[in-house]
Amino acid sequence: xxxxxxxxxxxxxxxxxGIGPKSAQRLxxxxxxxxxxxxxxxxxxxxxxxxxxxxxxxxxxxxxxxxCRICRDPKRDQSVLCVVAEPKDVQAIEKTGEFRGRYHxxxxxxxxxxxxxxxxxxxxxxxxxxxxxxxxxxVLALNPTVDGETTASYLTKQLxxxxxxxxRIASGLPVGGDLEYADQVTLGRAFAGRTAM
Amino acid sequence: xxxxxxxxxxxxxxxxxGIGPKSAQRLxxxxxxxxxxxxxxxxxxxxxxxxxxxxxxxxxxxxxxxxCRICRDPKRDQSVLCVVAEPKDVQAIEKTGEFRGRYHxxxxxxxxxxxxxxxxxxxxxxxxxxxxxxxxxxVLALNPTVDGETTASYLTKQLxxxxxxxxRIASGLPVGGDLEYADQVTLGRAFAGRTAM
Numbered sequence: 001x002x003x004x005x006x007x008x009x010x011x012x013x014x015x016x017x018g019i020g021p022k023s024a025q026r027l028x029x030x031x032x033x034x035x036x037x038x039x040x041x042x043x044x045x046x047x048x049x050x051x052x053x054x055x056x057x058x059x060x061x062x063x064x065x066x067x068c069r070i071c072r073d074p075k076r077d078q079s080v081l082c083v084v085a086e087p088k089d090v091q092a093i094e095k096t097g098e099f100r101g102r103y104h105x106x107x108x109x110x111x112x113x114x115x116x117x118x119x120x121x122x123x124x125x126x127x128x129x130x131x132x133x134x135x136x137x138x139v140l141a142l143n144p145t146v147d148g149e150t151t152a153s154y155l156t157k158q159l160x161x162x163x164x165x166x167x168r169i170a171s172g173l174p175v176g177g178d179l180e181y182a183d184q185v186t187l188g189r190a191f192a193g194r195t196a197m
Numbered sequence: 198x199x200x201x202x203x204x205x206x207x208x209x210x211x212x213x214x215g216i217g218p219k220s221a222q223r224l225x226x227x228x229x230x231x232x233x234x235x236x237x238x239x240x241x242x243x244x245x246x247x248x249x250x251x252x253x254x255x256x257x258x259x260x261x262x263x264x265c266r267i268c269r270d271p272k273r274d275q276s277v278l279c280v281v282a283e284p285k286d287v288q289a290i291e292k293t294g295e296f297r298g299r300y301h302x303x304x305x306x307x308x309x310x311x312x313x314x315x316x317x318x319x320x321x322x323x324x325x326x327x328x329x330x331x332x333x334x335x336v337l338a339l340n341p342t343v344d345g346e347t348t349a350s351y352l353t354k355q356l357x358x359x360x361x362x363x364x365r366i367a368s369g370l371p372v373g374g375d376l377e378y379a380d381q382v383t384l385g386r387a388f389a390g391r392t393a394m
Binding site for chain 1: 198199200201202203205206208209210212213214215216220222223224225226227228229233235236237238239240241242243244245246247248249250259260261265266283284285288
């Protein structure tokens with residue numbers, strides 16, 4: 001194949017998810033072709049992230065310190081906890097500006113067929129937090145997919161014994177969507193979840 | 198957005214061609230989530246490639262030394278020169294095992310609308326090689342696209358004055374292809390380029 005370092009770079013890029021051998025080759029030549037300072041900056045960004053980024057000890061969001069920015073923020077409402085699957089979900093919710101509570105990141109969703117059983121996720125830590133922190137509401141913000149439903153119903157069972165209100169984010173027509181083109185399940189959910197005007 | 202190094206990593210990954218913000222985020226979390234030794238290896242591969250990979254002084258293929266492996270190989274036929282656009286084309290041709298001559302990598306194709314004029318490519322170096330080296334045949338192995346045709350006809354004009362035979366790789370039906378589904382231009386080319394049985 002290619003001489004030494006080029007092939008190594010292509011192999012390493014090809015290990016990334018969704019990057020096939022052709023894409024890896026294209027990326028490698030981009031990194032070699034354009035300004036090499038770009039390549040050096042990318043290498044440094046990877047090294048710095050792998051070295052300095054940790055997961056928040058409380059909520060498992062990405063963090064530079066022991067706890068993430070949100071957990072450290074005293075202005076956040078400590079009584080409402082939003083449970084999400086991944087750190088990227090935290091970012092998506094933060095962008096809306098609608099939620100002022102705190103988060104708990106599970107680190108994935110329950111998918112038994114892929115070996116992701118509840119003990120692989122940060123569910124034990126969630127239950128521990130419920131015992132220590134003064135939480136009155138848990139909002140489940142999981143994807144409205146089979147995996148999301150499985151995870152949500154498992155969590156509901158686990159949390160039911162506690163004196164806490166469990167809610168989930170609404171599922172229905174997306175804003176700008178069209179009744180005619182909505183799938184049956186989504187439209188059914190939109191009806192079931194109808195609210196007073 | 199994300200805290201410090203994560204956002205930097207996402208931004209740097211997002212500068213790669215074909216990697217949008219969502220893919221960059223997915224790749225960043227992959228690098229942070231799985232074994233961090235993987236991330237470190239990728240960073241090292243990028244640094245090593247940017248530092249150690251050069252372009253062959255003779256043919257502009259990727260090389261670790263001043264000249265690439267192919268130019269250094271005394272067993273290659275010095276009288277046949279294959280002109281390609283990119284180093285990856287060299288690899289594609291090498292894989293076939295059909296060509297035992299040497300290469301000249303242009304570094305792209307002539308696309309005036311994108312500002313890629315002949316002086317941006319290694320065409321002057323090609324003409325210099327023609328004067329110094331004992332080359333009897335130049336094989337143009339450029340993509341059968343508009344840009345490839347433009348480049349091929351420009352090169353043909355430049356090389357015509359020299360006593361050298363200029364050939365181009367055949368265009369026609371791909372092996373395993375089907376007459377019925379071939380486009381008209383390809384089928385036309387296949388007829389024009391028919392050979393004796």
